[in-house]
Amino acid sequence: MTIFYIISIITILLALYMVLTDNTFRSILAFLGTVIGVAGIYFFSHAEFLAVVQILIYGGAIVTITIFILMLTPEIEKTELKLSTKKIFAGISSLLFLGILIFTLTGLKNKIEFKSFTIKEIGTKLLTTYAVPFEIISILLLSTLIGAIIIARKN
Amino acid sequence: MYHYFIISSILFTIGMYGALTKKRALQIYLCIELMFNAVNINFLIPMIVEGQIMMLFVITIAAAEAAAALALTLAIYRLKKTTSVEKITTLKN
Numbered sequence: 001m002t003i004f005y006i007i008s009i010i011t012i013l014l015a016l017y018m019v020l021t022d023n024t025f026r027s028i029l030a031f032l033g034t035v036i037g038v039a040g041i042y043f044f045s046h047a048e049f050l051a052v053v054q055i056l057i058y059g060g061a062i063v064t065i066t067i068f069i070l071m072l073t074p075e076i077e078k079t080e081l082k083l084s085t086k087k088i089f090a091g092i093s094s095l096l097f098l099g100i101l102i103f104t105l106t107g108l109k110n111k112i113e114f115k116s117f118t119i120k121e122i123g124t125k126l127l128t129t130y131a132v133p134f135e136i137i138s139i140l141l142l143s144t145l146i147g148a149i150i151i152a153r154k155n
Numbered sequence: 156m157y158h159y160f161i162i163s164s165i166l167f168t169i170g171m172y173g174a175l176t177k178k179r180a181l182q183i184y185l186c187i188e189l190m191f192n193a194v195n196i197n198f199l200i201p202m203i204v205e206g207q208i209m210m211l212f213v214i215t216i217a218a219a220e221a222a223a224a225l226a227l228t229l230a231i232y233r234l235k236k237t238t239s240v241e242k243i244t245t246l247k248n
Contacts (some may be wrong), residue, residue, distance in 0.1 A: 006187040008162045015166055015189060019173035024182055031185050034166075036190050041162070045199045050210050057214055062221045069225045070181060073232040075239070090175035098168040105160035115202045125204045127209070133235065137215050144219040148226035154233075 004044050011037030024070055032063050046116040161190055169192045171229035180228050180238040184221075 009035055018030035035058040042051035126134055173186035181215060195213050198206040232238050 004158070007160070012169070012205065013163070017168045019169050019177075021184065024179060027182055027185060031189065034189060035192065035217060038166075038196065040166065040180070040195060041159075045159075047199060047207055047210075050207055050214075053211065057218050058188070058192070061218060065221055065225055066181065066185065069228055072229060073181070073238050075179060085174050085209055090172050094168045094172040094175070097171065098164055101168070102161060103166040105164065106157045108160075109156065112159075112200060113202065117204055117207060121204055122207055122211075126208055130208055135214065139210055139221050142213065144223050148222040151223075152226035152229050 005043070007040040007044065008038055011041070024075075025067075028063060028066050028070065031066075032059055035059050035063070046114045048116070049119050049122060159196055163193045163196040166190075178239050178241060180224075180231070180240060183240065184224050184228070188217060188221075229239070234242060 013090055014033040016032060018027050021030070031125060036055060039051040039054040042054060052060075075110045088090075167190050170186045170189035173189070174183050176214050177183045177186060191213060198210045198213070199208070228238055231243065235243055237243070
């Protein structure tokens with residue numbers, strides 16, 4: 001359980017750094033750390049397949065594309081770190097929202113019993129019971145691919 | 156069990172704060188991805204196969220969203236030469 005707490009604290013600290021820093025590249029790197037920390041939480045909860053998928057898709061694909069876009073859209077002006085009323089109000093509302101969430105969710109105190117699922121179980125369920133959502137997801141991916149190409153090309 | 160809820164709530168709130176205060180479109184997009192991750196942790200708790208299948212679907216949709224959002228960012232940058240959300244005010248006037 002100690003490892004779980006350490007992973008969680010590192011993840012939350014990295015997420016805080018990602019939000020509070022003004023350097024976008026450092027923000028992306030902190031996001032990479034956060035994603036790997038969440039994958040560690042998955043590993044700890046015996047969801048090994050999901051952890052590997054998380055590292056592959058988030059850590060591999062999404063972070064790489066984000067760095068590409070950061071290089072393609074350079075921002076000339078610097079944004080300075082200052083305390084504006086917008087930030088104060090955003091902080092207050094976020095803290096209130098966090099309070100409501102924790103107050104609501106910690107009322108449930110059941111014990112969690114860990115179960116590990118093999119890839120075979122997940123794949124069988126995915127291609128028998130949930131075959132229709134699977135196909136819809138693949139159509140969504142295809143249409144997003146075509147749409148992204150059409151939006152991003154010149155003219 | 157409530158450890159998971161607390162971690163996911165904290166991550167979601169951090170992501171929400173970032174999405175409300177950040178200026179560049181890329182940073183807002185990163186914060187939204189953080190919120191996706193935070194919600195995804197909650198699907199672990201029932202410890203059933205359906206939860207993990209749901210997480211797979213959410214990750215797939217996040218990947219699709221990445222392609223669409225970044226293509227839009229590139230297109231807006233070509234038009235306006237900036238991606239700061241405070242300077243893109245075409246709909247205001």
